[in-house]
Amino acid sequence: MSVLVPEVRLAGRGGQGVVTAGELLGRAAIGEGRFAQAIPAFGPERRGALATCTVRVSDGEILLKFAAAAPDVLVVLDPTIWHVANVTAGMAADGILIFNSPRAPEDVEEELRSGRRGYRLAATNAQVMTVDATGIALEVLGRPITNTALLGALTGAWEMVTFEALERVIREHFGKNAEANVQAARAGREQLRRVTAIAQGG
């Protein structure tokens, strides 16, 4: 059965800000008059274990109340999480995959499709994009917390949330660290790399 609610899945490890990223994304969406829902998936786990958050954004009330999703966009905060968890499971065949890596998207896609080091990427027409979110976070924040850089990148690839709305909630949420996180988000948006060599604007 088709489920026509735009969905994002954020995947990383406990402690990397996955749940906060989902909250920020949802708040940014409702700030623009949309409906949103962020469902974190927990186990009886701890820092370092798999953490995911499903975010739905829609122009109508969101009635789907379950975490399993067929995400249109998958944001991978941790470059090794796919070795131990099938984070791309259920992803839309033509979905967007934003992967935290300094490598070229072609290289990352080849490795994800080969399944050499973990779960194979099955989505046939997925558009793989990369951004060196860890590098940005270390440079701008001084800590490898990659969520704001990746959210910035997300606004460059997905039209449901604008950068302006994201910037507003980052400023509300981070207090004295707000400016640095806005900077990380902006860098993430600017440094997003796509497989096709089309120049990307602002």
Add this chain to the structure above:
Amino acid sequence: MTRTMFWNGNMAAAQATRQARVQVIAAYPITPQTHTVEYLSRFVADGELDARMIKVESEHSALSACCGASSVGARTFTASCSQGLQLMSEVMYFASGMRFPIVMAIANRTLSVPVNIWADHQDALVNRDSGWLQLFAGSVQDVYDLVLAAYRVAEDERVHLPALVCYDGFILSHASEAVTVLSQEDVDAFLPPPGGTDRPILDVERPQQFGEVLLPDFYPDCEYKKHTAMNGALDVMDAAFDDLASLTGRRQQLVKAHRAADADTVFVGLGSMMRTVRHTVDVLRNDGERVGLVEICAFRPFPEDALRRALGNAKTVIVLDRDIGYGSAGMVYSDMTRTLYAVADRPRLVNCIIGLGGKDITPDTITKCLRLSREKGGKSVYWPDARGPAEGIPYTNRLAIPGRI
């Protein structure tokens, strides 16, 4: 005046409790406790809520402390779920017998073992006969609305019974959604701040005796009175929902019907899964299926009349139970069969046990239930999620998983 927040269910419960100006909160801060009391302890510490936060050594003690506070007239709150609620169970009967209007928030989670921390309604439903009102939320907004309504109804002199506000663990407790929030002035208008009460309370100036022995000659009278108060709570609840709607613009309902009036097949059930059913019903309607649904908000008292009205002329009613009464059927199904038994041309009733222990309930689950309900010579109780030997899951007379021990 309202504003819109992006809150999870636990925060919605905590904020509504804060705005209700509760005076005493008692909680045991270890698993399976929720964030709700963590948020409340922060409100108290930050001076945003003038309440006494009592940290106790068990859930049994948490509810006992609430009983003590309620006995002197205080507005009280606690939260728990799963095994924690079971440890409270003994005190739940005491609280309802003493007619204490305590409100408790439950992030519904299943009961172990097998060890599982995820959502189903088993924890609340096994306490269905404890004399507590039970209200089920379908969204985070409902959590907020129902906590406020629960205080109003529980404290009404025609009711004077404790109330559970139930919302699905993780799916609503940890999930964030937009919540439209009332101003403190509006909440105060809906729910007068605590102070005076008509309830008999412990008072050194006017000594009275409470919770005394009642011999068989009078015991049934007392039980009948409690049962009558519970049933009468339906009208009180309806009136409270009216008053709340005049402030929020949203009308809560004892039962929430969607496209049921002209439906051949109607799904009935509790909690957040019924919103997924609503989505599915709209999709199925586009395919020409005459389906509808009725989401039950008040499980105790059970709104029989409202349900009979809402079901229209349905030929088949599919009762979705996120719980199981072992050796019988789902617990909502049992109430539904009783509700419809005396109806002329009563519909066929089918029971589907789904979503136990956090198993996702998706549109595919719902369409599978519809398909099963149409099986020729069908059974009355189905387990669409469960697998047996035919699906490669062998039954075993040992508890160990084969091959691992």
